[in-house]
Every structure is written in C-alpha cells, then in structure tokens.
Amino acid sequence: xxxxxxxVDTARRDYAALVERGLSLDITRGKPxxxxxxxxxxLLTLPNGEYKAEDGTDTRNYGGLKGLTELRRIFAGAxxxxxxxxxxxxxxxLELMHDAVVQALLSTLPGGERRWxxxxxxxxLCPVPGYDxxxxxxxxxxxxxxxxPMTDEGPDMDVVxxxxxxxxxxxxIWCVPKYSNPTGVTFSDEVARxxxxxxxxxxxxxxxxxxxxxxxxxxxxEAEVADILALCAEAGNGDRAFVFGSTSKITLAGAGxxxxxxxxxxxAWWSGVLAKRTIGPDKVNQxxxxxxxxxxxxxxxxxxxxxxxxxPKFAAVDRILTEELGDSGLATWTKPTGGYFVSLTxxxxxxxxxxxxxxxxxxxxxxxxxxxxxxxxxxxxxxxxAPTFPVLEEVEEAVRALVVCLRLAVxxxx
Amino acid sequence: xxxxxxxVDTARRDYAALVERGLSLDITRGKPxxxxxxxxxxLLTLPNGEYKAEDGTDTRNYGGLKGLTELRRIFAGAxxxxxxxxxxxxxxxLELMHDAVVQALLSTLPGGERRWxxxxxxxxLCPVPGYDxxxxxxxxxxxxxxxxPMTDEGPDMDVVxxxxxxxxxxxxIWCVPKYSNPTGVTFSDEVARxxxxxxxxxxxxxxxxxxxxxxxxxxxxEAEVADILALCAEAGNGDRAFVFGSTSKITLAGAGxxxxxxxxxxxAWWSGVLAKRTIGPDKVNQxxxxxxxxxxxxxxxxxxxxxxxxxPKFAAVDRILTEELGDSGLATWTKPTGGYFVSLTxxxxxxxxxxxxxxxxxxxxxxxxxxxxxxxxxxxxxxxxAPTFPVLEEVEEAVRALVVCLRLAVxxxx
Numbered sequence: 064x065x066x067x068x069x070x071v072d073t074a075r076r077d078y079a080a081l082v083e084r085g086l087s088l089d090i091t092r093g094k095p096x097x098x099x100x101x102x103x104x105x106l107l108t109l110p111n112g113e114y115k116a117e118d119g120t121d122t123r124n125y126g127g128l129k130g131l132t133e134l135r136r137i138f139a140g141a142x143x144x145x146x147x148x149x150x151x152x153x154x155x156x157l158e159l160m161h162d163a164v165v166q167a168l169l170s171t172l173p174g175g176e177r178r179w180x181x182x183x184x185x186x187x188l189c190p191v192p193g194y195d196x197x198x199x200x201x202x203x204x205x206x207x208x209x210x211x212p213m214t215d216e217g218p219d220m221d222v223v224x225x226x227x228x229x230x231x232x233x234x235x236i237w238c239v240p241k242y243s244n245p246t247g248v249t250f251s252d253e254v255a256r257x258x259x260x261x262x263x264x265x266x267x268x269x270x271x272x273x274x275x276x277x278x279x280x281x282x283x284x285e286a287e288v289a290d291i292l293a294l295c296a297e298a299g300n301g302d303r304a305f306v307f308g309s310t311s312k313i314t315l316a317g318a319g320x321x322x323x324x325x326x327x328x329x330x331a332w333w334s335g336v337l338a339k340r341t342i343g344p345d346k347v348n349q350x351x352x353x354x355x356x357x358x359x360x361x362x363x364x365x366x367x368x369x370x371x372x373x374x375p376k377f378a379a380v381d382r383i384l385t386e387e388l389g390d391s392g393l394a395t396w397t398k399p400t401g402g403y404f405v406s407l408t409x410x411x412x413x414x415x416x417x418x419x420x421x422x423x424x425x426x427x428x429x430x431x432x433x434x435x436x437x438x439x440x441x442x443x444x445x446x447x448x449a450p451t452f453p454v455l456e457e458v459e460e461a462v463r464a465l466v467v468c469l470r471l472a473v474x475x476x477x
Numbered sequence: 478x479x480x481x482x483x484x485v486d487t488a489r490r491d492y493a494a495l496v497e498r499g500l501s502l503d504i505t506r507g508k509p510x511x512x513x514x515x516x517x518x519x520l521l522t523l524p525n526g527e528y529k530a531e532d533g534t535d536t537r538n539y540g541g542l543k544g545l546t547e548l549r550r551i552f553a554g555a556x557x558x559x560x561x562x563x564x565x566x567x568x569x570x571l572e573l574m575h576d577a578v579v580q581a582l583l584s585t586l587p588g589g590e591r592r593w594x595x596x597x598x599x600x601x602l603c604p605v606p607g608y609d610x611x612x613x614x615x616x617x618x619x620x621x622x623x624x625x626p627m628t629d630e631g632p633d634m635d636v637v638x639x640x641x642x643x644x645x646x647x648x649x650i651w652c653v654p655k656y657s658n659p660t661g662v663t664f665s666d667e668v669a670r671x672x673x674x675x676x677x678x679x680x681x682x683x684x685x686x687x688x689x690x691x692x693x694x695x696x697x698x699e700a701e702v703a704d705i706l707a708l709c710a711e712a713g714n715g716d717r718a719f720v721f722g723s724t725s726k727i728t729l730a731g732a733g734x735x736x737x738x739x740x741x742x743x744x745a746w747w748s749g750v751l752a753k754r755t756i757g758p759d760k761v762n763q764x765x766x767x768x769x770x771x772x773x774x775x776x777x778x779x780x781x782x783x784x785x786x787x788x789p790k791f792a793a794v795d796r797i798l799t800e801e802l803g804d805s806g807l808a809t810w811t812k813p814t815g816g817y818f819v820s821l822t823x824x825x826x827x828x829x830x831x832x833x834x835x836x837x838x839x840x841x842x843x844x845x846x847x848x849x850x851x852x853x854x855x856x857x858x859x860x861x862x863a864p865t866f867p868v869l870e871e872v873e874e875a876v877r878a879l880v881v882c883l884r885l886a887v888x889x890x891x
Contacts, residue, residue: 347732
C-alpha cells in the first residue's frame with residue numbers, strides 16, 4: 064500500500080502522551096463481555112427442579128453418549144447437520160477438535176489405511192490469517208502446519224487443490240467457514256464445493272469445519288454457508304467433513320455445550336472410541352440449555368441481543384480506524400458482519416513492534432503472528448482486534464491507542 | 478469350596494416359577510438411585526444468580542485451567558492431594574483416566590524416555606476382579622492387559638513386584654484403592670507402600686489410583702487408605718501416581734465434577750498438554766458444587782444421607798445370600814463397608830450360565846467376565862452385584878432370583 068509520510072516527532076510525542084495516561088486495556092481474546100453473559104442469567108437458575116429429558120431420561124444420572132435430542136434438534140439447522148448425526152457434548156468445541164485429532168492419531172478413520180500415528184508424516188493446511196488455537200493443538204502433536212492464503216471467499220482453492228492432490232501426508236484443513244477468525248470472511252459456495260469435491264492424495268483427508276460463528280451475526284443480513292456434509296456426500300466424499308459448533312458465545316463461554324457433526328460412518332467411529340472415554344456428557348447442562356433457548360427462533364432472538372451489545376463496538380473500531388487512518392494508506396482492515404474479530408493489516412514488518420509499543424502503553428493486543436502457524440507471520444503485518452469484551456469506551460480508547468502505536472512504528476521504520 | 482448337592486428337579490421347578498413371574502429387574506451398573514440424586518436437588522437451582530468465584534473470577538467466561546480453588550480445597554483432604562496439585566475438571570473421572578493414557582501415548586511423561594506410542598509394546602497390570610471400564614479403555618489402545626490377583630489387602634504385591642521389576646513394557650497398574658470395584662477391598666498401608674516403593678523396569682511407570690469411593694462409606698467406620706502421593710515421594714518415586722476422583726456418586730452422576738491429582742511435575746506436564754485442548758472446565762458447575770457441598774464436613778454429612786439410602790440394600794443382599802446360601806458352600810460373597818458393589822464367587826464354570834439364566838428370567842446382571850480383562854474370567858466364577866439403583870424390594874427380588882439361577886446352574890453341571 065502507498066503510505067502517507069508520518070512525522071516522527073509528532074508520532075513520538077503522541078506516544079509519550081499515550082504512555083503518560085497509564086492505560087490498562089485488553090483487546091486480546093474473543094471473549095464475551097459480562098453484559099453478554101448477563102443475557103443468559105436464567106441459566107444460573109435452571110433447570111430449576113426439572114431433570115427429565117423429553118424422552119423421560121433422568122439427566123442427573125449416567126448415560127446418553129449422543130447428548131439430549133431436544134438440544135441437538137435446536138442446533139441441527141444452524142450447524143447444517145441432521146439431528147441423528149449431531150452429538151451434544153461437553154463445554155467446549157475446541158476439546159472436540161483436539162479429540163478428533165487424537166482419535167485419528169490412535170484409531171484408523173473411516174476410509175483410512177492406518178492410524179495417523181503410524182504415518183511417516185502428517186500435515187494440516189492452515190488458511191492464514193487464522194485461529195491460533197487450531198494451529199497450536201495440531202502443532203503439539205508434531206503435525207506439520209502448512210500455510211494457505213485466505214481470500215475474500217475463503218482459502219485460496221487453487222493452492223489447496225494443488226497441495227492435497229500431491230501430498231498424501233496432508234490429512235486435513237482447518238476452516239472457520241462463517242465470519243472467519245480473524246478475517247470475518249464467509250466461505251463462498253464455490254469454495255465449499257471445491258473443498259468437498261477436490262481429489263486428495265490422502266484417503267482419510269478431513270475438513271475440520273469449525274462453524275464457531277454459525278449464528279453470530281452483527282447485522283440483519285445473515286451470512287449463509289453451504290451445507291458441507293451434503294456437498295461432501297454429493298461429491299462421493301461423504302466422510303470428508305467434521306463439523307464443530309458450540310454455545311460458548313451464545314450462552315456462557317465457560318459453561319456452554321459443544322457439538323460434533325459428521326457422516327453416519329464418522330459418527331459410528333467417533334461414538335465407538337468415545338464410549339471408552341465417558342459414560343456421557345453433562346446432560347443437566349444440556350437440559351438447561353434446551354429449556355433456555357427453546358428452539359432455533361429462540362437462538363436467533365437471543366443472538367440479536369448479543370448483536371445489540373457488540374455491534375456498536377465493531378462500528379467504533381471501524382469509525383476510529385477510518386477517521387484516523389482512512390486516507391493514510393497505513394492500514395487496511397476488515398468490516399465483518401458477524402463473528403468476533405477485526406483483522407488489521409499494517410505495513411510489513413511493523414505488527415510486532417506495534418503490539419510491543421501498545422503493551423508498553425498498557426494496551427494488550429493478541430501477539431502479532433498468533434494468526435499464523437508457529438506464531439510466525441512472514442510479513443509481520445497482521446494484528447487481530449477483539450472488541451467484544453471491553454466496554455465501548457475502552458474499545459474506543461484501545462483503538463485510538465493502537466493508531467498512535469501504528470504511527471510511531473511506521474515512522475521509526477521509515 | 479465344598480458344595481452341598483442341589484436337586485435338579487427342584488432347581489428346574491423353581492426356575493420355571495421364576496420365569497413365569499416375568500420379572501424385569503436390573504442390577505448391572507453402579508448407578509445412584511433417583512432417591513440418591515434427589516439429595517442434590519439444590520444443584521438444579523444453583524448457583525442461583527451468583528457467578529463470581531471466591532477470587533473474583535467470572536465463572537461464566539473462559540479460562541481457569543485448574544478449576545475453582547474453593548472446590549479443589551473441599552476435596553483435597555478426601556483425595557489426599559495438596560490443593561495446588563489437584564485439578565477440578567469436567568463431569569467424569571473416567572475421561573481423565575482415558576486422557577492420561579492418551580497423553581502418555583502422545584507426549585513423553587516426566588521420567589520417561591519416549592512416548593508410549595513409540596514403545597514396541599505397552600502393558601498394564603489389572604488386579605482382578607476389577608473395573609471393566611478401566612480395562613476397556615486401555616484395551617482400545619492396544620495396551621496389553623495382565624491379570625494380577627486381588628487379595629483382601631489389595632493386589633497381590635509379590636506378583637506385582639516381580640512383574641514390574643522384569644518387564645519394562647509394563648507401564649502402569651489400575652487401582653481402586655478404597656472399597657474396590659467390585660470386591661470392596663481397601664488397600665492396606667503395606668500394599669500402598671510397596672506400590673510406591675517397588676523398583677520398576679519402566680522409568681515412567683504410573684499407578685492409576687482411581688479413588689472413586691473415597692468418601693463412600695456404608696457404615697460409621699470410615700476406611701482409610703495411605704497417602705499414595707506422599708508414599709511415592711518418600712520412596713523417591715514422586716511422579717509415580719496419578720490420582721483420580723469425582724463427585725459422580727456424591728452429587729449427580731451425569732453432571733458432577735472430576736478431579737486429577739499428581740506430583741507438581743506431572744501436573745505441569747498435564748497442564749501443558751491440556752492447555753492445547755481446552756480454555757477451561759465448566760466453572761459454573763464447579764461453583765454450584767462448592768456452594769452446595771460447602772466444605773469437607775458438608776461432603777461427609779451428605780454421604781451419610783447416601784448411606785442411609787443404600788446401606789439397607791447392601792444389607793439385604795447379604796441377608797438373602799446368607800439365608801439362601803449360607804451353609805450350602807455354593808458361593809462366597811464380599812461384605813463391603815463402602816463403595817457400590819458386592820462380588821459374588823460361584824462354583825467355577827457357572828458364572829456365565831447364571832447370568833444367562835437370570836437374563837432369561839428378566840434379571841439383568843453385569844456380564845460374567847466383565848470384572849476381568851478382555852471380559853474373560855478364566856474361572857468363570859465371579860458375578861458383580863450392583864444393588865444401589867433399584868429400590869430395596871427390587872434388590873431383594875433380584876438377589877432371590879439370582880440364587881434360583883445359581884442353584885439351577887450348579888445342578889445342571891453336577
């Protein structure tokens with residue numbers, strides 16, 4: 064990008080004034096704010112003496128590996144998974160993704176020839192910028208992380224198709240198909256179709272379809288993604304996709320319910336290995352959630368209340384960046400219509416320095432590079448902004464501070 | 478044992494009469510009864526608007542890998558683990574045991590030379606009769622299961638010491654140290670000391686110390702087990718023990734809290750691998766439990782109420798077996814003072830047939846052999862009775878029916 068010159072002295076003065084203020088702000092993680100959590104206050108009193116599921120199951124006792132049907136039914140539509148193939152589990156979808164990798168390492172997947180642990184080498188494709196926790200959990204098992212560029216429509220499919228066709232060591236791809244973390248991009252139907260249909264050298268290739276923001280709209284225009292399970296089945300690759308979702312950013316981030324969906328063969332595989340691990344999920348919490356959310360319309364109405372709280376924060380980020388940097392050419396940023404993040408692209412080689420300067424000024428940002436495998440953004444140009452947790456005034460202050468740090472970092476390297 | 482003769486015709490007539498009654502009873506699994514679950518009815522209304530932990534943590538949000546301190550403090554004494562080394566996790570200790578095996582397979586343990594997955598062969602010692610789910614989760618990973626006889630004081634330590642000293646492939650031993658499943662045996666201090674101190678060929682040998690019944694007394698005499706972590710540390714094998722516990726049979730079987738305790742080095746190892754899997758456990762449920770149980774005395778008082786409900790069922794099992802079989806020499810059985818099971822020893826070669834006959838008469842028993850690795854009791858002589866779930870009258874009927882089946886099975890083989 065063409066950048067307007069930044070006056071070093073002005074930048075230094077502004078930064079010194081910023082440090083002087085002794086701020087203590089944090090826009091690092093995609094956490095719901097207390098006001099958002101308050102929307103689910105009723106969960107803290109439910110199930111209020113009730114304990115029977117609709118089929119008569121005593122939710123207080125052991126059993127029920129698949130989770131409560133009434134809750135799975137509520138989310139089957141949003142996650143685009145038939146109720147019978149959708150499992151409701153514990154309090155985290157991240158742990159379901161972790162366990163999917165673990166079980167693939169230790170048990171041959173449907174379509175696979177051997178356990179991943181017995182392969183000479185395993186790799187996963189990582190669209191960048193992407194979600195650091197996806198990358199970290201795979202890296203921890205020695206899985207090689209291969210970067211693929213994100214476009215405005217999802218991962219660059221020309222690159223993806225070429226890599227997976229050639230390399231049998233590539234066993235999967237991380238995807239956040241809707242309101243992607245951190246770009247806000249929603250995968251186009253064409254990208255989804257190509258993911259489902261592309262030839263892969265690995266017979267047990269899996270799409271890790273983390274639909275974390277399935278119902279997390281910021282506007283009245285609700286983004287839609289293609290039905291990946293149906294597309295895979297149509298393409299003759301029925302077992303290719305693992306679908307993940309959770310209520311962490313719908314109800315309570317620490318006490319929600321995670322979901323896993325896949326083909327019937329994958330679900331049979333998963334249930335088989337899972338049955339050795341647990342006698343069933345916390346069904347009382349699932350009952351609580353089913354009573355509270357009621358149905359898909361209940362979820363939609365509830366998510367509108369979230370949007371009322373957080374949309375102004377996203378608007379503030381965009382407004383301040385536009386006011387301060389709009390004509391400067393110093394940065395570009397995403398304008399997401401859903402999800403939890405804004406991705407800010409700064410001049411190459413300045414992201415780390417900006418984050419460092421911000422930290423010294425009392426503003427915590429996600430570490431530069433976190434959006435890339437191994438924490439290494441080769442261009443050092445991506446900063447993830449997470450505006451949901453702080454109150455509006457703090458978001459505004461943090462973004463103004465970020466601009467001051469950006470100007471100084473650019474001026475120093477000029 | 479010397480058995481009194483059983484008249485075949487009488488046995489057949491009695492069994493025919495039993496089948497005629499068309500019973501439908503189930504004493505298969507160690508599940509709490511609805512009346513026991515009712516004792517924790519308040520959990521279904523808690524935390525009732527409260528959501529702050531004692532340190533100010535908002536339990537509704539992400540974070541807090543170790544679990545809530547106030548809950549860990551309540552159970553540190555019962556589980557004999559220092560609070561700092563005790564983690565409160567999800568709704569199941571079985572999944573913690575499973576994940577301990579998984580993580581040992583995929584990450585080198587403190588003291589280990591390589592990941593278990595990279596060993597040519599892995600085996601675990603299984604005291605028998607023992608807990609089928611322990612055996613099944615290890616078997617599923619291709620771990621060899623080696624039987625060790627149980628004595629009245631725990632596993633036969635002469636056998637254990639000889640095996641682990643010779644065989645570096647033996648990586649662990651399953652233990653239920655108090656009110657063992659299914660024998661009710663509590664390990665003696667000497668057994669615990671020998672387990673902690675014995676030389677093992679494997680440098681990363683682990684005791685899987687499943688203290689599932691730590692506070693589950695049936696009488697006023699509370700069995701005590703030695704402090705395994707302290708004994709291991711004293712013997713210079715500080716990292717040898719993994720301690721597990723849960724509230725599943727204290728509060729709600731499907732919606733309780735599991736615990737993991739170990740040495741500081743093990744906890745650092747565990748936390749490191751766990752941090753890639755989750756952003757934290759369900760802290761709201763942990764808060765609920767801390768508010769409900771309050772402290773160790775609260776747990777003790779609560780467990781007395783459980784005993785009031787289930788002790789009469791255990792007494793009925795013993796009374797009926799004594800009345801029906803006391804002098805016959807046809808069977809022996811345990812008289813547990815805690816835990817969830819009675820172990821019935823029948824003449825060799827009859828257990829499977831008894832279970833089959835019972836099933837045909839409408840009485841479901843745990844499959845014969847389930848108490849042994851691979852579901853194979855070489856003597857076919859052990860039947861596990863789980864009297865907690867059915868109401869008293871059903872327990873009585875089921876045990877009387879079991880006696881009828883036992884007599885017929887013996888008569889048929891005589």
